[in-house]
Amino acid sequence: MDQSEIDRLMSGGAKQPTPAAKAPDLHPLPAQAPRAPAAGAAASGGNLDTLLDVSLPVAIEFGRTHMTVQEVLELGSGSVIQLDRMVGEPIDIYVSDRKLAEGEVVVIGEHFGVRITRVVTGPEALAGRESH
Numbered sequence: 001m002d003q004s005e006i007d008r009l010m011s012g013g014a015k016q017p018t019p020a021a022k023a024p025d026l027h028p029l030p031a032q033a034p035r036a037p038a039a040g041a042a043a044s045g046g047n048l049d050t051l052l053d054v055s056l057p058v059a060i061e062f063g064r065t066h067m068t069v070q071e072v073l074e075l076g077s078g079s080v081i082q083l084d085r086m087v088g089e090p091i092d093i094y095v096s097d098r099k100l101a102e103g104e105v106v107v108i109g110e111h112f113g114v115r116i117t118r119v120v121t122g123p124e125a126l127a128g129r130e131s132h
Contacts, residue, residue, distance in 0.1 A: 060114055061092040062105075090117055099125060 063083025075081075085091070090102035093114060103114040 056096050059094040059097075060103075061094065063091075099127060 063085035065081060065083050067081070090104060091114065092099055093101040093103055093116065099120050101116045101120060102118045103116045106113045106115050
């Protein structure tokens, strides 16, 4: 082991400084405006046609509540769970866990359905199900 290796070990293993490499010569590029879609793309729906048959999960939420573990364990046939919504209040309609609309319950033959009364927009439409 020579003196330079001993000196390097004593200095914490740091390598001897090397001459700085020359910095690359950088030139910024001018900003460019985004390209507009082709003229026929908007009229034909672009790639939207390929998505029209995609199945999305739709959930209808009548209300929510919190229950203790004990209360959940005591549930059985005939149990009634009180929700946070009042009769007549709109229910929430979610598509892919995003609120799409509000509506009211209707009966269609022997099935339940929902009549949309309001389509949500803005920040409310961007909020996921867990934030409501």
